Amino acid sequence: MTNTFNALESEYISYLKNFYGHNRVWAVGPIQPTGPVTSRGGNSSVSSAELTAWLATCPQKSVVYVCFGSQYTPSESQASAIATALELSGVRFIWPLGGLSTVIPEGFEERTKGKGLIIRGWAPQVEILRHPAVGSFLTHCGWNSVLEGVVAGVTLLTWPVQAEQFINVKLLVEAVGMALKAASGSEAVPEAEELAKTFAESVGMRAGSLTDEVREKAVEMQREAAVAVKEGGSSHKDILDFVNAISLFIRH
Structure with missing residues (x-):
């Protein structure tokens, strides 16, 4: 059983079935949290109400969300490159720093006030990604973050x-x-100008040769993810098949 879905990884799911010589490979994702997404996590410098109110002032798909998960902290030089790129691009952004562990350039927060939102402490990532104002997600590509981005339909x-x-x-x-x-x-420290270009293209502030196709594909995968977990979808069928297989095993 794996947390993915057929439309995202059909080739690799088929490979595993062929490799093992049976069909007992179940793709049951994307598995998503249940209940209110704002009720998790710890302390934060920005409340859920403040976050929602700020996002409500932003046009649809205009915000870049920057987050590297809970296990990696960008170095000072990496954080400086990100900050400079955000400032150069002029994009709206949300950037959780994870407490005080990420060092951002002096004056950056003041210079981008109103344009960006710095969060110290826990950030409700699922809530942020699912908001219509968020258009792209700078991510370390941990699988949970990937699937949350896929479900939200944002450009990764x-x-x-x-x-x-x-x-x-x-x-x-x-x-x-x-x-x-x-x-x-x-160890990578990207060129701030190139990263700024990527930020701007990802939310449509600058034209890019591949960006429109990538954004369209992200929305397509969002639709496929939703279909997969509905009754009759590939993941829904795999869950039923898994339960049936376990029931048969227990009876015998």
Whole structure:
């Protein structure tokens, strides 16, 4: 059983079935949290109400969300490149810093006040990504973040830093075509001007040769994810098949 869905990884699901010589490979995702998405996590410098109110002032698909998960903190030089790129691009953005661990350039928060939202502490990522104002997501490409981005239909800007994240990027960029490369590696420090261009293109502030296709593919995958978990969808069928297989095993 795996947290994915057929439209996203059909080729690889088929490979596993052929490799093992049976059909007991179940893709049951995307598995999403139940209940209010604002009720999780810890303390935050920005309340859910403040966050929602700020996003309500932003045009649809205009905000870049920047987050590297809970296990990686960008270095000071990486954070400086991100900050400079955000400022140069002029995009609206949300950037959770994870407490005080990420060091941003002096004066950056003041210079981008109103244009961007810095969050210290926990950020309700699912709530943010699902808001209509959010258009792209600079992510480390951990699988949970990937699926949350897919379900939200946002363009993924990839910056893998460890483990399977590099493989996830190959899937998203080369196989599926719903993501743009931003940087790669835990030591990478992208050129601020190039990253600014990527930010602007990802939310339609600047024309890009591939960006429109990537944004369209992201929306297509969002639709496919929704269909997969509905009754009759591929993931719904796989869950039923899994339950039937377990029931048969227990009876025998």
